[in-house]
Amino acid sequence: MFSLRDIPFSHRGSWFGFSPVIAEKTYADEVHLVSHQTGMHAVLRLVVDPEAALTATPQQLLWERGDDRIELAYESPDTVRIRGRGLDLGLLAADPVLTPFSGPYFYQEPSDGSYVFTLYQTGRRYRVTVLRGTAGAVGAQSLGGAERGVVLTGDWEIAVEEYETARAPYAEADTFEQVVKAARAEFEAFAAAVAPWRDDATPAAELAVYVLWSATVRPAGFVTRPGVLMSKHWMDKVWSWDHCFNAIALGEGLPELAWHQFRLPFDHQDGAGALPDSVTHSEILYNFVKPPIHGWALGRLQWRPEPEETYRLLERWTDFWLTARRIPGHELAYYQHGNDSGWDNATTFDPERVVETADLAAFLVLQMRELAREAPGPAEAARWSAAADRMKSALLAELWTGDRFVARGALTGRTWSSDSLLDLMPIVLGEELPAEVSAVLAGRIERHLTEFGPATELPSSPHYQDDGYWRGPIWAPSTILIEDGLRRAGHVALADEISDRFRRLCERSGFAENFDARTGEGLRDRAYTWTASAYLILAAARRNRG
Template identity: 30%
Template sequence: MQVDVSRIAWSYPGSYYAFSQMSAYQDEPEGLYIRTLHKDVYRSRIARFVVLHQGQVIPYREEATATSLSLYSDFGSVKLIFEGTNTIQFYGENVGLGVEFIRASHVVPAGYHQCDVNCDGQRERVRLTMLQGEMAIESPWNRDNADYVHVRCEARPTDSSFEGVFELYRDSIVWPARTYPSFAESLAGVEATFAHYLDAAPKLPEHYSDTRELAAYVNWMSVVKPYGHIQRPTMYASKNGMSGIWSWDHCFHAMAVAEQDPKLAWHQWMTLFDHQDAFGALPDTISDGYIIRSYVKPPIHGFALQWMMTHTDGITKDMLAEAYSPLSKWTHFWLKYRDSDDDGIPEYHNGNDSGWDNSTIFYDGIPLESPDLSTYLIIQMETLAKIAHQLGKVEEGRQWTQQADQLLANMLEHFIVGGVLRAKRSGSHEVVDSKSLIMFIPLLLGERLPKSIRDRMIEELQVEGAFLTKYGLSSERLDSDRYEEDGYWRGPIWAPPMFILSHALREIGDITFSRELARRFCDLVALSGMAENFQAGTGKPLRDPGIVWTSSVFLLLGSKYL
């Protein structure tokens, strides 16, 4: 398996640092960079790594696996590995390694084998240590700061190889001295760690083996350790541009790792609840450096928790006790604070709240009452009823069941127009004209939907060229005048609805169509990678090319539904 570092970050579990091949930007030339994922900076690129021969920068090609990043030239090579979350070791033969820092303020040498670099624009300090070989520093002083800081790491004149360590630290101005394992020892350790993770990852049909390994790598390295607002080990949405976690992505991440690592899965499900506000709302997104509360995300959390309760043995009674109160508050938030016309039907205030940011159901305005939101809340209340009974809260369980039944009755009365489900504007109850796939999410309700409604929805999904393409389900019907090939939620294929609808069909009993949707999406990922979304007609990857909910849904569909 190869990792294309121009598309998917090369990183390590727990780390807030990643390597990527980057294009030129302002005074930062094209090249391979180590980047910080911390969010309190105005520059994320810390340093560019180059290969040297006789003191000159030479061309090279990158080859990355889950555990190492190799830079090959015509004269020799350099290999990089993560020894830990903040430590990168390197080993070179017959060439040198150049580290060109981006706007570092100064460097302080410590003999011929070590130096400390202050990268104030990135809020990072870096220590470079040679374990074998020597370094040379270029850093002309310009009255109050360095013009630039370049460090060359090379073999001694009598040797052909060198070995060193690149360490990052930001919480102290002093980094204590330590000893280091050899490069070979560290490489063996990281290879064993990933091999163990891969062995425990969900199993898929054999012809997906390379894609399974890449998906497992993306999930493995996506984790960041607790820091700042991140209070538990958390799988970021991406270690490319979307470095943070959104308040529905984490549910798919949790489901994907639930069997292999129940403790990590639980951290994923709970991580946004660590920042629940006094009214029960979850933030839209968090990172180590910020919390955004401008929007929320849909209440898919009850569905995800119920899925994990059903499909794994890792959800304990203690976990359910921890989840019950915050999940109850999250449900009450929607019922109490998102029903401005007080008609018993919850509403979205913005497309971003639905997760389908620019779906055409929001084309003519907000607030909007949409049947997908009621569907999620019905399932969430049913989940709370089950948890309440397991915790001995029998009366509360009965009340949750009653509320779920009442919302279902309200939903069916409110949204069925002309034999189909239709979204409506809150207040006026004006019917919304839309051909968005979001209108099919209520299939999660299965037999609780009238059979005529259910059958009509499935029949429409099965029509090739309507929503269905060879790659999966378009987020907007292909014949819609609002369809856009790269229109975010107005056309491209996305992982979440592919999982939700494949799951819904399987629960209804339509195993054949469920498997077909799962197969089409898994084939798409095998063809086009772990992109944020995909062009419906061609399968072309779009937007962020290394998104963790895509790798997670690939593993879920391939293992559970194929």
């Protein structure tokens, strides 16, 4: 069971879910049907006696008041079945106001007697077909401000569908019990593939799998493949580094779905070779990019179809950094803003925003190493190996001071250091780092550790903030990258400790976007897939090590 305030109830492939979370950090008193087509939009309110207790499991929602109950389950990604015994349900428009540009229009379909909501914001229809029992309509065909919806009383059952313009009348094929059984079986098959090792020693594994399963959507709009959104709360996008962690978590058990995660942003690679900042149903943003961790991620995926095409896509992404993001005569590339790094407001970027940083150089070294391994011929392999060598040499010669890495202003040439964990990210180079450098980095990383994992800003820093986004809280991607680099650099005990602490944090506080480094409290969006993936990656690796 899980809390709907933290994790929405949904189904693999669906673009809608059920949750009291109706907008960013906005919680309603009632469960809503919330769609993520054309953005996050609350569509319908499910009005139930507030005395009824609500429980959520992967296969159904259940409201209970004594012997009375309402049950809800997905029949398919675009259809849910709901039935009630002794509990009434009001299925009402979330917004009672209809204007020419917003709100729901509600009417009864003359051809089959179903009730239909047409929502301007999503551009979709929501049809309610009464299968059994008594239903009454309020506000049908009303304009302006009016309560609109269907009220069900006594013992009843309905089907609710999301679709575009028209479809054949709903035809009941399975009993409600069969619908619930099929939903449970589908989830269990997914869980068995992704985390077959789960047991009492990994108590958060099944919920982590559910977060991934329920956040997966079928191809629609700009989401060109089956895609795992970061959340079916307000972070309902695929960002161009988040997807790598989801791909890795899915890679062993569901390699085809994992490959779709890795490739999805590349479907929108622009003419310069850049990946978009983010992709969602109805929007692609190119205003920023994200860090080039894709070579590192590709090296962790065992199943690689389309090797030649993948090589060319990764080559174009790398060339973007080496041409569009490199000053002539410089070996090191630069970020134009903290958002490009994925660490939006890290203190590394306080002095200046256009910056040559050590983490970026390290990621590009790894990416060029992967290109050398994937190259179609020896000449290209040698070219990428030499380019990686040059960048690694420049990183150590230009940004390493002997006891820390510094950042350099691309416009001014001045250098500085910060207390951000980002400055220590070159540990991701692992065995490629000189032993004395990795030892210093490991020591500094250890200073960032709290009871729950590595804080993104040194806890003793004057810039540290408990809920400061990348200025303190613990994040999944930084934890994964640092744990992996430490392990490959030979700092196994520290890597083990980071893995243990982060897994305990997830078991205690769930899969939030990030966590208060001092208290372990989950912060921001509470159903974040890269956090769930990080738990699964670390837990699987721990089991494999024995």
